[in-house]
Structures are given as structure tokens and as C-alpha cells.
Amino acid sequence: MSDWGRDSSRAVQSGSRGSPVVVILLALVAIGASGYIAWDKFVAADNGPVLQAELERKNRQLDDLQQKLEQATSVTRTGQASENAAADSLREELRQSREMIADLRAQLENGNGDQIPRLESELADRDKALAENEKTIAELRSRIDVGQQVATDLETQLQQANDTDIPALKVEIAARDEQLKKMDAEITRLSSLEDEIRSLKANAGSGSVDQNAAKVR
Structure with missing residues (x-):
């Protein structure tokens, strides 16, 4: 293998630790270099059919790598677009936060x-x-x-009064009313006797006067 081929192989190995796009590009370079070396050997050996088969295999590898390169590029662009959108959103939030802080500072500086x-x-x-x-x-x-x-105590007392005290008071009042009636009857009787006594006294006085007058005659 020539120095150029070895350098290309080392580049592929070192590039495998990088991004997919770089790896694929380095792989393309390595394949081209190895194809060039194989071409020299096959021409020297005059192996036409083998050379044709090797060429077709290399072409298929190139096509496969090209497809992978396109896919990797698409994924990279999509991921980058998503990251850019997220970054833009964060930048907008940061901008709004800075504006709010600036407004607060302005309010403080204005005397608030x-x-x-x-x-x-x-x-x-x-x-x-x-x-x-x-x-x-x-x-x-x-x-x-x-x-x-x-209020609860008063309600209890009232209920107790309604149940016991008031009926007892009613009985006592009724007894006093009866006594008053008897006293009224007695007073009425005594008044009547007093009237009779007055009448008797009056009659007795008039009889004495008549007797004295008869004696005088």
C-alpha cells in the first residue's frame, strides 16, 4: 500500500471518532484511494474481469455511502433545526426576562x-x-x-316553670280567690248586721221618747 493509502486509512480510523458526516467523507476518500491502488495492481496483472467486478463492488459501496451521507445530512439538519428552534425559544424567554428586569429597575429608579x-x-x-x-x-x-x-338555661327554667311552678301558682291563686270570696261574704254579712243594729238602736231611741212624753201628760 502506498503512503497516500495508509494516510487515508489512518484518517478514516481517526475520523471514526468524529461526526458521522466526517466519517463518511473520509470513508469515501479511503475507498477511492484503495480503488486506485487496486486498479494499478489489476492493470499490472492484466486481470480485466476481476477488475470489472471490483469496480462494480466499489461503485455499490460508493452508492451506499452516498445514501448514508444524505441520510446523515438530513438527520443533522433536522436535529440542528430542532435545536435552533429550542435555542430561539430560550432566547425569547431570556429576552422577556431581561425586559421584565429592566422594567422593574426602571420603576425602582423612577421612585417606586x-x-x-x-x-x-x-x-x-x-x-x-x-x-x-x-x-x-x-x-x-x-x-x-x-x-x-x-338562653339554654333560661329555656330549661321556663320549661320547668311551665311543668311545675306555674301549676302550683295557679292552685295557690285559686285558693286565695276562694278566701277572698269568703271574706267578701263575711264582710257583706257583717255590714248587714251593722245595719240591723243601727236600725234597732234607732227604733229603741224613738220608743223611749214616746214613753217619756206619755209620763209628762
């Missing part, structure tokens, strides 16, 4: 940054007011619970 302490103070005041409101709500809930307990 001075409002941060005021906003923090307002937030603290709101938190304090919220805590006070929550405390007030808790107290109101406690009062409501106490009120509900009192």
Missing part, C-alpha cells in the same frame, strides 16, 4: 423603590389591625357562646 418602606409599614398596620379584628371576633364568639348557654 422609595414606596417599599411605606408599603411595608401599611402591610404591618394591616397585619396589626387583622390581629385585633381576630381578637375581637374571638371575644364576640365567646360572648355569643355565653349568651347561648344563658
Whole structure:
């Protein structure tokens, strides 16, 4: 093998560690070099049929390598296009992020940054007011619970009164009414007796006057 052929073989071996496209190109060069060497040998030996077969085999290898080269190129272009699209998307996101950061910086530089302490103070005041409101709500809930307990106790007492105390009071009131009626009857009787006594006294007084008048005559 000539120096050029050996160099081509070493290039193919070293290129096999590179990209597919480079490997295929180096393989094409190696095949061409080996074909050239084989041509010299076959011409020297005057082997026409063998040379023709070798030439056809080399042509098939070249066609196969050409097809693989086209496929590899297509895959590479497709992958590169996909990577480019992803890179473009990331660049757009980065651009938008930078714009947002720039807007925030502009707002801070325009004086909005001075409002941060005021906003923090307002937030603290709101938190304090919220805590006070929550405390007030808790107290109101406690009062409501106490009120509900009192209402429950009163309802129990009322029910007990309806069941026992009120009937007893009604009986006592009825007894007092009966006593009052008896007292009224007694008062009426005594008033009648008093009237009779007055009448008797009056009659007795008039009889004494008549007797005295008769004696005088």
C-alpha cells in the first residue's frame, strides 16, 4: 500500500471518532484511494474481469455511502433545526426576562423603590389591625357562646316553670280567690248586721221618747 493509502486509512480510523458526516467523507476518500491502488495492481496483472467486478463492488459501496451521507445530512439538519428552534425559544424567554428586569429597575429608579418602606409599614398596620379584628371576633364568639348557654338555661327554667311552678301558682291563686270570696261574704254579712243594729238602736231611741212624753201628760 502506498503512503497516500495508509494516510487515508489512518484518517478514516481517526475520523471514526468524529461526526458521522466526517466519517463518511473520509470513508469515501479511503475507498477511492484503495480503488486506485487496486486498479494499478489489476492493470499490472492484466486481470480485466476481476477488475470489472471490483469496480462494480466499489461503485455499490460508493452508492451506499452516498445514501448514508444524505441520510446523515438530513438527520443533522433536522436535529440542528430542532435545536435552533429550542435555542430561539430560550432566547425569547431570556429576552422577556431581561425586559421584565429592566422594567422593574426602571420603576425602582423612577421612585417606586422609595414606596417599599411605606408599603411595608401599611402591610404591618394591616397585619396589626387583622390581629385585633381576630381578637375581637374571638371575644364576640365567646360572648355569643355565653349568651347561648344563658338562653339554654333560661329555656330549661321556663320549661320547668311551665311543668311545675306555674301549676302550683295557679292552685295557690285559686285558693286565695276562694278566701277572698269568703271574706267578701263575711264582710257583706257583717255590714248587714251593722245595719240591723243601727236600725234597732234607732227604733229603741224613738220608743223611749214616746214613753217619756206619755209620763209628762
